Amino acid sequence: MSVQIIPVKLSKDVCPGDDLAEILLKTKAGRGLKDRDILVFTQKIISKQEGQKIDLSQVRPTLLATGIASAYNKDPKIIQLVLDQTKRLVRMKNGIIISETHQGLVCANAGIDESNVEKGSATLLPKNADNSADKLRRKIKTKTGKNVAVIISDTFGRPFREGQTDVAIGISGISSIINYEGKRDAFDRVLRVTAIAVADEICSASELVRGKMLNTPIAIIRNYQFDKKNGRLEDLLRDKSLDLFR
């Protein structure tokens, strides 16, 4: 059976405190929601809804932030936000800052984003996107009776390969990873592939109908068969001690 990736366009920008479940359910695609649909929301609308938008005029850069900004020809206020959101600096080179954020995500600029918000402001990542996903899933269940899964998606770069792809930063109601460890293939041999990060693959799939310029911050993945439902972001985060590249 084929899997469908359905775009959900919104007619207006999301504001702090908006009821995203209600906004979704008012769309045509939202009215047709089915049991076992997977809803992928972009980080951006979750951050906006949760008020994770910072007025840059309120940011006071430290000397450290001012120094880095000067060397990298960047806005010291943005660098201050990056430092505030960083648990550990992973790389700082060629004008690029790769951070491990307080959430454990490894990404450029600690996920601080100035695009798709008004000038003079920037968005931070959701504080706990698993919780954001939980809340949406439960609200949709209450309003519609449907059992759906919810994933929060963001667009990150990666080592070795050019271009960015979407990955999961929050998960509710679906496994993050399918584990094949010890399973045997058609020739009765142990599989090389031991664990597939399906939550990340679902986010990448959802990006295909979103684009970046369009007002399409939600996608529905339909007919994807999944059993276990207990995925969390931490399943996808490699421990630093096991990482060959940190």
Place this chain on the structure above:
Amino acid sequence: MSVQIIPVKLSKDVCPGDDLAEILLKTKAGRGLKDRDILVFTQKIISKQEGQKIDLSQVRPTLLATGIASAYNKDPKIIQLVLDQTKRLVRMKNGIIISETHQGLVCANAGIDESNVEKGSATLLPKNADNSADKLRRKIKTKTGKNVAVIISDTFGRPFREGQTDVAIGISGISSIINYEGKRDAFDRVLRVTAIAVADEICSASELVRGKMLNTPIAIIRNYQFDKKNGRLEDLLRDKSLDLFR
């Protein structure tokens, strides 16, 4: 419009020299092929079709391979194959070998795979998967008149995050990357995201209908809108001099 991911099951294993276009076109999904469909083939069936399968009894491990194998508790013949396919060792630690292959891919074990082939053999990556994709695309055009795109997909791990995802190792008839550089968002601000690796996202999407245990080595992506058609693998490979993690 929603994008569809359609699995293509094959009834038998692929052998060297098989006509993969013919095999595809004999399936139900293949008979319904449409203009602008994107066909994603797994590395495994391309390698098998191209005879990139090695009889391990023919491999003579060097002292280096024997030493590494002994330290890592692995088969010296497999290590020899890994070394043969490696242009540059990126990491060798905790029993894991990360190679840059002759094709420029950075992955574990230079892509050598013992799963889904008979015991006593292993598959290598296709020598040039862009060419493999070109050939399939042209053959499908000749046989059906349809203009399709073809991507060859493999399952790789990555730094920072647990689990593996599918990425493109060969591209024909579609862009590897969509470039947003300099484009402006809804607020007339320059986008943070500058380039989306759509070929990789398409591979990840295709993995969702494949699983690892099923005889589903081909997927069709339908209704994905794309314009430019000149993608190659090299678009996706970050130059070592620009990579913060090599």
